[in-house]
Amino acid sequence: MSRAVLCLVELDNGEIATASKRALAVARSLAVAPSLAAAPSLAADGWPSDGALAAVVFGASGALADSVTADLTRHGVTELWLVSADGLTGYAPVAWARALEQLAPERAATAVIAAATDHGSEVLAHLGALTGLPVAANCVAAAWTGDGTWQLVRHRWAGSLLEEALLEAPCALLTVAADADAGDAAAFSDTVAGDASGLGSPAAAGDAAALDATPPGAGPEVITAAGLPVTTFTASLDEADLRVRATESAEQGGGMSLATARVVIGGGRGVGGPEGFAALEELASLLGGVVGVSRVVTSQGWRPHRQQVGQTGTKISPELYLACGISGAIQHMAGCQSAKHIVAVNTDPDAPIMSRADYAVIGDLNEVIPALVAAIRAASGQVAATKEAAG
Numbered sequence: 001m002s003r004a005v006l007c008l009v010e011l012d013n014g015e016i017a018t019a020s021k022r023a024l025a026v027a028r029s030l031a032v033a034p035s036l037a038a039a040p041s042l043a044a045d046g047w048p049s050d051g052a053l054a055a056v057v058f059g060a061s062g063a064l065a066d067s068v069t070a071d072l073t074r075h076g077v078t079e080l081w082l083v084s085a086d087g088l089t090g091y092a093p094v095a096w097a098r099a100l101e102q103l104a105p106e107r108a109a110t111a112v113i114a115a116a117t118d119h120g121s122e123v124l125a126h127l128g129a130l131t132g133l134p135v136a137a138n139c140v141a142a143a144w145t146g147d148g149t150w151q152l153v154r155h156r157w158a159g160s161l162l163e164e165a166l167l168e169a170p171c172a173l174l175t176v177a178a179d180a181d182a183g184d185a186a187a188f189s190d191t192v193a194g195d196a197s198g199l200g201s202p203a204a205a206g207d208a209a210a211l212d213a214t215p216p217g218a219g220p221e222v223i224t225a226a227g228l229p230v231t232t233f234t235a236s237l238d239e240a241d242l243r244v245r246a247t248e249s250a251e252q253g254g255g256m257s258l259a260t261a262r263v264v265i266g267g268g269r270g271v272g273g274p275e276g277f278a279a280l281e282e283l284a285s286l287l288g289g290v291v292g293v294s295r296v297v298t299s300q301g302w303r304p305h306r307q308q309v310g311q312t313g314t315k316i317s318p319e320l321y322l323a324c325g326i327s328g329a330i331q332h333m334a335g336c337q338s339a340k341h342i343v344a345v346n347t348d349p350d351a352p353i354m355s356r357a358d359y360a361v362i363g364d365l366n367e368v369i370p371a372l373v374a375a376i377r378a379a380s381g382q383v384a385a386t387k388e389a390a391g
């Protein structure tokens, strides 16, 4: 067995969450960097480094769809660990961290990486507390420098500032900014790997018996259709580890979360009150998305804080952000600047969001949103009628 970079992978509607794909990009750039051969790990010295990138998935109950394992392979994953435990049915932050604490040394982890989502950040914070290791949050690139430190680039101030930082740790615990650029991670890793080329070849293999040993808790390895080795790992938990666990999901729209949704329909003060969000919910559901809101909306108690987008809310990176009745304050834009396309609906042509939007509709959202909903319904009705006629 070799050393590995572990990456916690979250699923969204049965697919790899977009934020986890970004985490995988940083993890992969770290795993394949030549400099990693000289990095420490949470196992005995002497285990070689061969670019192993281990995806860790919780709650997959036995198997993942072939499409997911194929996608993991495309993202550079070389092995998959499916974690389970007695009493572990859903998200449980301490239990997930406890399982990672057990798996990391057994799999000779040089780094444990997660997306900086609500779950990823919480689990790594607990893992840091359990192991006594420091956690670096919101990284966009990472590399082992060879002189006892990890060199990091990370987001500060909601991504408006990039910080270069050094981390001293025998195993790097990192969260990856939900809007990290995969290209940056690879380029940065190449640069540092080049500097560290004098570090020598991968460490010599240590005791052969130790290298061949199957970690306790690991089941038999199965190879998927995509050629990915999959191993189940049964963590050993006690009651206290499961004391905090999700009993009801805060996710909406068929399992999507605000952080990872491909379409977000935003509502601000211009929506006018809690009842005004029915139309936005309807539009979100038609487009397969979720509703996000400005801080005014949560401060007024119109919607829960978990739906807030912004500096002090969730950072989103959807394909489409339709911002309705939102002025575009800097603290709000800090949370949605990674959206691929921003469309603003606002009565004020001079609202700040107009200068950040790709498209704008100057108008009353009470007219624009129902018209949009009606148009989508009419178009999908036509498609259904055409299919019926054809079939």
Ligand SMILES: Cc1cc2nc3c(=O)[nH]c(=O)nc-3n(C[C@H](O)[C@H](O)[C@H](O)COP(=O)(O)OP(=O)(O)OC[C@H]3O[C@@H](n4cnc5c(N)ncnc54)[C@H](O)[C@@H]3O)c2cc1C
Binding pocket: 267, 268, 269, 270, 271, 293, 294, 295, 296, 297, 308, 309, 310, 311, 312, 313, 324, 325, 326, 327, 328, 329, 330, 331, 332, 335, 345, 346, 347, 348, 351, 363, 364, 365, 366
């Ligand atoms: C430390 C700090 C942190 C913060 N963090 C966040 C954060 O995380 N997220 C966040 O959102 N804010 C945050 N804020 C608050 C932020 O500064 C703004 O106050 C807030 O984003 C404004 O919300 P809004 O756009 O809904 O309201 P407003 O600024 O009042 O804008 C309402 C908009 O609706 C338009 N409008 C009104 N009626 C209609 C209609 N019928 N149809 C169409 N348009 C209409 C108006 O023209 C206007 O542009 C933070 C502030 C501070 C100081």
